[in-house]
Amino acid sequence: MAGLSAAVSAAAFLAAALFISPPIPRSFVLSERNFDLLLIFILVLATATIAIGAIYNFRLVAFTRIYDYRDMMDSPKALNYLVTIVTGALLPFAFAGFVARGAWWGACAAVVLLLLFYPVTLSKLPLFAPVWLGALLVLSAIFRARTAVVLSLFLPILCGVALHVAFKSPSALYFSTINFRMIAVPSNAMDIYNDFFARHDLTWFCQISALKQIMSCPYQEPLWILMEKAYNLGNLNASLFATEGIASVGPLWAPLSAFACGLVIALGSRMADGLPHGFVLMSGAVIPLVLLNVPLSIVLVTHGAAILFLLWYITPRSMFRQGSEPNASRAS
Structure with a gap:
């Protein structure tokens, strides 16, 4: 049942995200001058966020030891929201915008x-x-957008396998970070959530903070804490397929939930209509990585995907028609 549900959920999500594309009227678009000012504002906002965040937390440690210190970090909730929105949506958008304008300093x-x-x-x-943004910039300059997307997933996995075969132990850090943590763990999360919610009450979306205030919920703790207590595998968040799907409605109705999530992605795609695919690929580069590990509802609000959709909507298409965006004519 779980395997069949996962396959149908994937098909339902892709059907909604790829093939439902009603036009959206564009009633407001920034001028090119205001777009440039927006990019500068994002840099200023990011600088201020770093400065304020450093007051609460600032540690220079190897990334292999981040878990030794991360649980000791404490920041205001508003600052945490701002950090994730700036890093997940605003700075990648600014990067793509500056590339489109030919402003490499920005x-x-x-x-x-x-x-x-x-x-x-x-x-x-x-x-x-x-590194991810730089790689996508190179790929989108060489290949068409669809090929660049496929290669962005295939090449990192291929490198991990090749390094593991050739060097074994010296490649363990790369393999564990890319092949295991980025690819295998999000997939394993679906197995874990299927196992847990086969024996426990479903959430019926009560894990969403706003809904928890107006409906009874069998769980007062976040799901990642429940998974840690049940399986001792670390703080395990999961994607929309596991959280909005399996945890919320169970495997039987998970495809319907996945279809609804696909409609949200389709809306974002429509709001980017008319933009070069290379620009969309770079400006939205971080969001797919987050979606592998975080529910869609949290990605939209906490990680700024909804803001990114809005930024796509108001981005002036005229600057791309002037040919200022590299590889714009090759996007497909």
Whole structure:
């Protein structure tokens, strides 16, 4: 049942996300001058967020030891929201925007600011995001957008397998970070959630904070804490397929939930309509990585995906028609 549910959920999600594409009227678009000012504002906001965050937490440690210190970090909830929105949506958007405008100083500034979030958050995301953005920039300059997307998943996995075969132990860090943590763990999370909720009450979406205030919920703790207590595998968040699907409605109705989530992604796609695919690929580069491990409801609000959709909507298409965005004519 779990395997069949996962396969149908994937098909339902893709059907909604890829093939439902009603046009959305665009009633407001920034001027190119205001777009440039928006990019500068994002850099200023990111700088201020780093400065404030450093007041509460600042540690320079190897990323292999971040879990030794991360539980000791304490910041205001509003600041935590701002950090995840800036790193997940705003700075990647600014990077893509500066590249589109040919302002390489701004693109470099966005990358540096992303790196500076690492000692403030002790998260792997801001540490590896600059490399990820650079790789997507190179791939989108060489290949068409669809090929670049496939290669962005295939090449890191291939490198991990090749390094493991060739060097064994010396490759363990790369393999555990990319092949295991980025790819295998999100998949394993579906097995774990299926096992847990086969024997426990479903959430019926009460894990969403706003809904928890108006409906009774069998769980007062976040799901990742429940998973840690039940399986002792660390703080295990999971994707929309596990959380909005398996945990919320069970495997029988999970495909319907996945279809609804696909409609949300389709809405974001429609709001990016008319933008070069290379620009969308780079500006949204971090969101797919987050979606592997975090429920869609949290990605939309906490990680800024909804804000990113809005930014796509108001981005002026005229600047791309002038040919200022590299590889714009090759997007497909």
